[in-house]
Amino acid sequence: xEYSVVIPAxxxxxxxxxxxxxxxxxxxxxxxxxxxxxxxxxDSNCSSIIVVANQEELAFMTQLIKEYNLTKVTRVxxxxxxxxxxxxxxxxxxxxxxxxxxxxxxxxFISHEHIQAVAEKAAAVGAAVVGVPVKDTVKRVNQxxxxxxxxxxxxxxxxxxxxxxxxxxIKDAHAKAKVEGFLGTDDASLVERYGQAVAIVKGDxxxxxxxxxxxxxxxxxxxxxx
Numbered sequence: 001x002e003y004s005v006v007i008p009a010x011x012x013x014x015x016x017x018x019x020x021x022x023x024x025x026x027x028x029x030x031x032x033x034x035x036x037x038x039x040x041x042x043d044s045n046c047s048s049i050i051v052v053a054n055q056e057e058l059a060f061m062t063q064l065i066k067e068y069n070l071t072k073v074t075r076v077x078x079x080x081x082x083x084x085x086x087x088x089x090x091x092x093x094x095x096x097x098x099x100x101x102x103x104x105x106x107x108x109f110i111s112h113e114h115i116q117a118v119a120e121k122a123a124a125v126g127a128a129v130v131g132v133p134v135k136d137t138v139k140r141v142n143q144x145x146x147x148x149x150x151x152x153x154x155x156x157x158x159x160x161x162x163x164x165x166x167x168x169x170i171k172d173a174h175a176k177a178k179v180e181g182f183l184g185t186d187d188a189s190l191v192e193r194y195g196q197a198v199a200i201v202k203g204d205x206x207x208x209x210x211x212x213x214x215x216x217x218x219x220x221x222x223x224x225x226x
Contacts (some may be wrong), residue, residue: 001045001099001116001119001120001123002045002046002047002098002099003045003046003047003098003099003100003101003115003119003164004046004047004048004049004050004094004098004099004100004101005040005046005048005049005050005100005101005102005103005162006050006052006087006090006091006094006100006101006102006103007033007036007037007040007049007050007051007052007090007102007103007104007105008052008079008083008086008087008090008102008104008105009021009023009033009036009051009052009053009054009061009079009105009106010052010053010054010057010078010079010080010083010086011054011083011086021054021057022106022210022211023061023105023106024057024060024064025210025216027108027216027219027220027223028220028223030068031064032105032106032108032210032219033051033061033064033105033106034064034065034068034070035108036103036104036105036106036107036108036110037049037051037065037068037070037073038068038070039108039110039111039112039115040072040103040115041070041071041072041073042112043112043115045112045115045116045119046072046115047072048072048073048074049070049072049073049074050073050074050075050076050077050090050093050094051065051073051075051076051077051105052076052077052078052079052086052087052089052090053076053077053078053079054078054079055078055079058076058077058078061076062076075090075093077089077090077093082183084174084177084183084184084187084190087102087174087187088174088178090102091167091170091171091174092171094167096167097166097167097168098166098167099119099122099123099164099165099166099167100164100165100166100167100170101115101118101119101161101162101163101164102161102162102163102164102165102170102187103161103162103163104161104209106209106210106211107160107161107207107208107209107210108210108219109204109206109207109208109219109222110130110160110161110162110203110204110207111204111207114130114162114201114203114204114207115162117130117201118130118162118163118164118201119164121164121199121201122164122165122166122199123166124199125197125198125199126165126166126169126191126196126197127163127164127165127166127169127170127188127191127196127197127198127199128163128164128165128198128199128200128201129159129160129161129162129163129164129186129188129198129199129200129201130159130160130161130162130163130200130201130202130203130207131157131158131159131160131200131201131202131203132157132158132160132202132203132204132205132207133153133156133157133158133202134153134156134157134158135205136153137150137153138150138151138153138156139151157200159186159188159200160203160207160209161186161209163186163187163188165187165191169191169196170187170190170191172194173187173190173191173193173194173196174187174190176190176193176194177190177193206222208222
């Protein structure tokens with residue numbers, strides 16, 4: 001199924017402690033963001049890629065994309081002060097109704113299989129996300145760092161990206177959120193808020209988001225395995 005993808009890559013990732021945007025940290029001598037974009041570049045179902053970058057990094061991001069010949073990138077645009085605003089900047093550039101995916105720039109290990117599965121589910125339902133069942137015991141903790149309860153986990157999922165939507169559905173949700181001043185934790189939370197059903201597609205635990213220095217060790221191991 002054909003789709004477009006918006007890749008927000010404007011955040012600085014302070015928890016990584018790298019002194020620069022984590023998108024430009026190299027794994028196997030290639031920047032993280034290039035690993036991520038390349039997955040979609042190599043997918044025959046991907047019609048276009050919109051990259052949302054920090055204003056000060058637009059030129060460097062554009063240079064990298066040209067250097068690695070990522071020809072499906074149709075736009076590199078400046079992001080907003082929050083991820084939600086950056087995504088909105090990306091989706092408003094799309095005009096033709098269809099399926100749009102939103103995928104974290106720092107999540108380079110998504111597979112074509114799961115991309116296609118979530119795109120097809122979104123076409124059928126209107127909205128869909130990739131996720132995995134929570135494996136760890138989850139406890140609710142109060143402000144005094146005392147455990148209040150152990151949460152029953154059989155229905156809990158850790159949500160990843162890509163998240164996929166009919167373009168009209170996600171545009172409408174972002175427009176309403178903007179009017180109301182609502183800031184969601186992810187794009188799916190916006191469409192959930194306005195009554196749209198969101199399906200879940202079981203993904204892969206390897207589809208990790210690179211957030212802390214320890215994650216880079218796992219990333220190197222995943223690349224080695226692949």
